[in-house]
Amino acid sequence: MTQTSLGTLYGLGIGPGDPELITLKALRHLQAAPVVAFPAGLKGQLGVAQRAIASWISPQQRQLPLSFPYVQNQAELESAWQQAAHQVWGYLQQGQDVAFASEGDISFYSTFTYLAQTLQHLYPQSQIEAVPGVCSPLAAAAALGIPLTIQAQKLAVLPALYAPTQITQALAWADVIVLMKVSSVYAAVWSILQTHQLLERSFIVENATRSDQVIYAGLSQYRDLKLPYFSLLIVQVKPT
Amino acid sequence: MTQTSLGTLYGLGIGPGDPELITLKALRHLQAAPVVAFPAGLKGQLGVAQRAIASWISPQQRQLPLSFPYVQNQAELESAWQQAAHQVWGYLQQGQDVAFASEGDISFYSTFTYLAQTLQHLYPQSQIEAVPGVCSPLAAAAALGIPLTIQAQKLAVLPALYAPTQITQALAWADVIVLMKVSSVYAAVWSILQTHQLLERSFIVENATRSDQVIYAGLSQYRDLKLPYFSLLIVQVKPT
Structure with a gap:
């Protein structure tokens, strides 16, 4: 019985915006992951998390902007979460870790919660690890x-x-x-x-x-x- | 007119206990300060902050444990805060920075608040900078x-x-x-x-x-x- 070992999704709270307010632990996981995901910016602008990690990641890492619309419509939100989870799963199932960078903390009103819960629901075998950040x-x-x-x-x-x-x-x-x-x-x-x-x-x-x-x-x-x-x-x- | 420039008191939230949950900014100030202060442990034990920073500081840095008794008596507390502020001021007035390492965050139910307020009261010219941490x-x-x-x-x-x-x-x-x-x-x-x-x-x-x-x-x-x-x-x- 052979199987590719699954990658892990790391939810990294990278702090409120100052790139230096990332923790050593979040930075370690951020720099070790072949794939770095983050909430896509609005209207073509860079998102807060994307800007804060720009100086910490390398051109060799794949960047994966994930779209989370700022809407109240639950169906539209869930559709976006599912699409994001599918995108992340595509890498995890190939054995690649994905680091999701979230501004602030990952448990405190964070987009990461929806991504993690949707991934866990669609693919219960997913491995997820959360690293807290400064809110x-x-x-x-x-x-x-x-x-x-x-x-x-x-x-x-x-x-x-x-x-x-x-x-x-x-x-x-x-x-x-x-x-x-x-x-x-x-x-x-x-x-x-x-x-x-x-x-x-x-x-x-x-x-x-x-x-x-x-x-x-x-x-x-x-x-x-x-x-x-x-x-x-x-x-x-x-x-x- | 000559005067020695004053040192700065840095209040550093160093996170909940895992040494790796310190931010890069707190680590930078911690390692740059000639004097590293922290709440003294109880009953001869090492305090949480002291343990968390042990691997980040060097023997060349002076360690300054400050006593903050776990009591409700306001007079006793204020006396301890004043003594701690005097100790810190002794270094600041010589132009030496003091890094105060506090478990968790420095604004969230933190001993640092009392130290900073007392120092500011006794020596209004004090320079104080706060670096938030993971609570x-x-x-x-x-x-x-x-x-x-x-x-x-x-x-x-x-x-x-x-x-x-x-x-x-x-x-x-x-x-x-x-x-x-x-x-x-x-x-x-x-x-x-x-x-x-x-x-x-x-x-x-x-x-x-x-x-x-x-x-x-x-x-x-x-x-x-x-x-x-x-x-x-x-x-x-x-x-x-």
Whole structure:
């Protein structure tokens, strides 16, 4: 009985954008894999992960951009995940490892989750290994020079898709709140923070750790910000 | 007018324990600093950070263990932070950089916060730079092979010091809950999870990414666990 040994899919959290915020472990797997996959950029631009790993990979490695559309339609999403999984499987079944580079961490609101789950579903024999990375809230706090959480503080993290009522609930419960990808709902969030007199206890970091990073410490003067997609808001709800 | 230029205090998140989960940036600052500080271990044992960096530092670097007692007494804590800040300042004022290595991330329930704030208070001219690291919830999720959060999920993180009512509130609000350093309250937590029929949606990781890492996926059979200090519990409150 002979069989080609399968390759392994490595999910690598490569950090928030600064290429130097990759871990040694992720870098080792990234450079050892014959195939390097990453989320394809939008509109012909390079994706965040692709840019962050550019200086670490070699021309001998095959680059595999995978398309994950920014849509809410579940059928369209699943179709994209399946196509990506098929593409990855094509290499794994030939015994080639595939390193999937994901911005931030691979377990924290990451595209890698869908790729891994779809691959596992379609090809249960798949071997998958995950390497954690620095996620953007940690990078934002470091850039701001503030603690994210201390002592007995309770932290709430909300992603982009939420209603104002959920923010209000979080304000009642948490000591610190992180709103991920806040750009599309910023106007509503600003009003809520104003109502709760929290504007001066709020911070925004755009594109944390990247060359185009921008910081706002205190938001009273910034009612009408036009924020980029990777913008994150931290609210220190209660005094420390 | 002549003056010695001041050294910089670098707060380095060196990751959850696996030495390879340090970032390239933290490693660069760690190896460049003439003085390497870290939280002193308890009872003569090496601390987590000290062990994780052992293979990265050289005999030429001065090692500076700083004592941070595990107590609730605020006066005792502040006295320890002040003493640590004085020790660090002794090197900074001579123009020597000090790299403070902290397990996990430096903004996320980290001793570094107190050191940095105390130093800034005592010596406002201090130069401090923070480098984020991989925190333990991300490492635990990767070890478990599960996503921590996906899509629109709301995440609640609670530290060790909390009351059962706060856990119940978090269960009502969040989709995913992380309980940090759960060992001292595990019996009460287990009962709450049982009441909410969440034991089989709960996971524990002891000493994530270290050689003594232990995983429990589903807790029905584990009512009476004796957990070590670095134990973390993840509850997937709602189906994904």
